[in-house]
Amino acid sequence: MIWVxxxxxxxxxxxxxxxxxxxxxxxxxxxxxxxxxxxxxxxxAVGRVVEDGTRLHVSLGRGGLxxxxxxxxxxxxxxxxxxxxxxxxxxxxxxxxxxxxAIAILSQDTLQSSFQTITPGAAFDIxxxxxxxxxxxxYAAGTLPVMHDENVSATLLMGNFGVEAALLTDAAERTNTYxxxxxxxxxxxxxxxASAPDALIGEELFAAQAYNGGGPLHSASLTVQxxxxxxxxxxxxAGAALKLAGFL
Amino acid sequence: xxxxxxGLLSTAIAIASGVMVLLGYFFTVxxxxxxxxxxxxxxxxxxxxxxxxxxxxxxxxxxxxxxxKEKGRFYSFILVISLFATLILGLALRPEHPTVAALFxxxxxxxxxxxxxxxxxxxxxxxxxxxxxxLNLVGVVFLVTALLILLGAAPLPFFGDIPILSDVxxxxxxxxxxxxxxxxxxxxxxxGTLTIGLRILFGAERPYGGK
Numbered sequence: 001m002i003w004v005x006x007x008x009x010x011x012x013x014x015x016x017x018x019x020x021x022x023x024x025x026x027x028x029x030x031x032x033x034x035x036x037x038x039x040x041x042x043x044x045a046v047g048r049v050v051e052d053g054t055r056l057h058v059s060l061g062r063g064g065l066x067x068x069x070x071x072x073x074x075x076x077x078x079x080x081x082x083x084x085x086x087x088x089x090x091x092x093x094x095x096x097x098x099x100x101x102a103i104a105i106l107s108q109d110t111l112q113s114s115f116q117t118i119t120p121g122a123a124f125d126i127x128x129x130x131x132x133x134x135x136x137x138x139y140a141a142g143t144l145p146v147m148h149d150e151n152v153s154a155t156l157l158m159g160n161f162g163v164e165a166a167l168l169t170d171a172a173e174r175t176n177t178y179x180x181x182x183x184x185x186x187x188x189x190x191x192x193x194a195s196a197p198d199a200l201i202g203e204e205l206f207a208a209q210a211y212n213g214g215g216p217l218h219s220a221s222l223t224v225q226x227x228x229x230x231x232x233x234x235x236x237x238a239g240a241a242l243k244l245a246g247f248l
Numbered sequence: 249x250x251x252x253x254x255g256l257l258s259t260a261i262a263i264a265s266g267v268m269v270l271l272g273y274f275f276t277v278x279x280x281x282x283x284x285x286x287x288x289x290x291x292x293x294x295x296x297x298x299x300x301x302x303x304x305x306x307x308x309x310x311x312x313x314x315x316x317k318e319k320g321r322f323y324s325f326i327l328v329i330s331l332f333a334t335l336i337l338g339l340a341l342r343p344e345h346p347t348v349a350a351l352f353x354x355x356x357x358x359x360x361x362x363x364x365x366x367x368x369x370x371x372x373x374x375x376x377x378x379x380x381x382x383l384n385l386v387g388v389v390f391l392v393t394a395l396l397i398l399l400g401a402a403p404l405p406f407f408g409d410i411p412i413l414s415d416v417x418x419x420x421x422x423x424x425x426x427x428x429x430x431x432x433x434x435x436x437x438x439x440g441t442l443t444i445g446l447r448i449l450f451g452a453e454r455p456y457g458g459k
Contacts, residue, residue, distance in 0.1 A: 002276065009274040016446050066291050071441035074448065077455040101302030102295050106455050108305075127309045131302035135356075137363040142306075149319045163367060170370045184437045186430050193390065195374035197381060202433040206440030209453070217452040221443035228439050 015224055022220035031210070031219035038180055038198035039211040045154040045178035046086055053091035054153035056083055059143055059168065060107060061159025061183065062099030062136060069160035071206075072184040073103045076158035077110055078209045083156065084114035093125070097132040097146055098159070099139035104131040140164040147171045157181040157196075158205065161188045169195040182208065259451050266449045307331060330355075397421055 049056045060076040063069030080096055087094050093115060096107035108129030115124045132142030147155060148171060155172050157165060161183040169192065172179035181192045182200035192199040200208070203225060210218035242248045265287055272284025310324035318324075337348050378391055400418025403409050447453040 005274040005276065009271075012270070012274075012442070012446070015442055016449075019443065019446060020450075064295065066288070066295050068441070071444050074453070074455050075440075075444055078444075078453050081455075101298035101300075101305075104302050104305060105298055109456065127305065127312060129305075130309050131305050134299070134302075135360065137360040138356075141359075141363065145320050145323070163371075164363070166367055166370045166374060167363070170374070184441075186433060189433065191371065191374075194371070194378050203436035203440035205437075206444050215452060217447055217450060221447060225436075225439045225443055228442075229435065232435060 015228065018224045018227065019217060019220050022223050023216040026220060027216045031216075033207075033211060033219070033222070036200075036204065036207075036211060038200060039208070041178070041198055042154075042156065042180045043212070045180075046083055048178075049087050049154050050090045052153060055090075055092040055151050056087045056094040057146055057150070057152040057155045057177075058083060058094060058096045058107075059132075059155065059157045059159070060096060060098040060100075060103050061157070061161045062139055063103070063160030063184075064100045065102045065106075069184060072182075073098070073100065073159045075182075075206050075208060076156075077103070077106055079156060079158055079212065080107060081110050081114060082209065082212050082214075084111050085118065088115045088118040092151060093128055095146060095150060095152070096129045097139075097143045098130070099133060099136070101131055101134075103159075104129055136162050136164045140167045143168055144171050147175055147177060152177055154178040155180075157183070157192075158208065160184055161192075163187050163191045166191045166195045172196075255454075258456055259454060262454070262456060263449055263451055266445075270449070303331070393421060 046056060048054075058076065058080045060073050060080070061069075063071075063073040065073070080094075084094050088111075094111065096104075096111060098104045098107055106129075108126055111128050112124045112126070115122070130142075130146075132146070133139035144167065146152065147168065152175070155168070155177050157168060157179065158181075161168075161181075162185055165181060165183060165188050169179060169181060171177075179196055180198045180200070181196040182205040183189055183192060184205060189199070189201055193201065206225075207222055210222050239248065268280070269284050269287050272280040272287075307328065310327050312318075313324040314321045314328065334348075334351065337345075337351065341348055343349075375391065375394060378387055381387075382390075396413065397418055399410060400413045400421075403414075409415070444453065448455070
């Protein structure tokens with residue numbers, strides 16, 4: 001048991017060291033990323049939001065902070081901050097919906113912080129960060145009116161969603177809204193692949209900030225993920241070979 | 249200056265709490281474990297209180313809609329009335345009372361079940377449109393695989409299970425290819441979770457406000 005803890009700590013320490021080292025080495029060079037057209041289309045849609053005076057909607061899913069799904073919601077909150085910085089000066093400030101109360105409070109805090117940075121002194125509408133519903137379908141039902149009635153022209157679904165996300169992608173299509181969707185949930189990823197015009201699969205959800213103006217640590221974390229993935233592949237293949245040879 | 253100090257303080261508290269919880273998970277030193285349990289308990293209590301704040305937020309959003317006579321205000325009015333009625337009944341009779349349970353069973357469950365039915369239609373429609381949206385090899389493979397699994401899972405009238413498709417193709421697709429792919433995706437998600445956790449510990453990402 002002690003060895004398992006030590007091994008886990010060693011992995012975290014190794015990852016942290018790699019991230020810090022790579023971000024320091026690459027602090028002056030421009031990051032090079034694999035082409036993901038979805039992010040280019042998101043930037044265009046955000047530009048249109050500001051030009052048209054319409055609204056950006058970010059939906060953060062149902063992942064609670066005290067659950068393993070909280071990481072997806074945190075990735076969504078990071079993107080909310082970046083996009084709010086770009087659109088808070090628009091005629092209609094962005095709106096965020098979530099299915100977890102703590103994430104709803106954090107979304108209000110994020111939107112308020114961005115709003116006050118861009119328009120100091122102006123009154124912030126705290127209902128821009130909303131709790132849509134606490135169960136999967138009540139969350140979807142609570143989010144649909146925002147997409148239909150609040151002059152939304154771009155929607156970002158980023159967090160932990162289940163298959164109910166298909167109701168939201170359908171609403172986006174009906175209202176002719178741009179939609180980028182990402183979830184850490186596997187069935188939801190399959191549903192989003194089939195129903196969303198732009199869907200992020202697997203760890204692409206966690207790469208969103210690096211692609212959208214993140215710092216050196218964000219781009220370093222993508223490289224570290226690649227390194228760790230190759231190490232895991234090597235370990236899996238070595239384990240299979242050893243088992244085949246009768247050593248395990 | 250005050251704003252900046254507030255941001256620095258919240259960042260320092262968040263990083264210190266995160267590091268202590270992380271160390272408490274990896275090392276079974278009693279002092280660290282006790283601190284971890286205490287911090288996690290605080291988080292659970294705060295999350296429970298956040299539900300109350302969330303309900304107030306929900307009430308504010310829909311109350312504003314009714315007051316400003318916005319589109320869909322009738323539904324918001326129904327929501328506000330239902331919220332108060334359920335709250336008063338729940339407080340007066342307790343949630344386990346048959347009347348409160350019946351209210352949940354006869355309203356919440358049928359509504360969620362009907363949304364599930366709508367979802368089935370939405371997914372069927374989405375799969376039909378898939379090739380229009382993604383006319384490429386992966387899109388074709390996705391659709392053909394979904395069709396093969398559906399045919400393999402749903403027995404035909406009078407024929408029953410389809411030979412080969414039900415016994416060989418479907419199990420191979422679901423238990424070999426799909427499981428392999430799912431594990432690959434889960435490993436990617438786990439690595440992403442690890443790096444985002446570290447970015448928060450380093451203070452590069454601050455989901456608790458401040459710049």
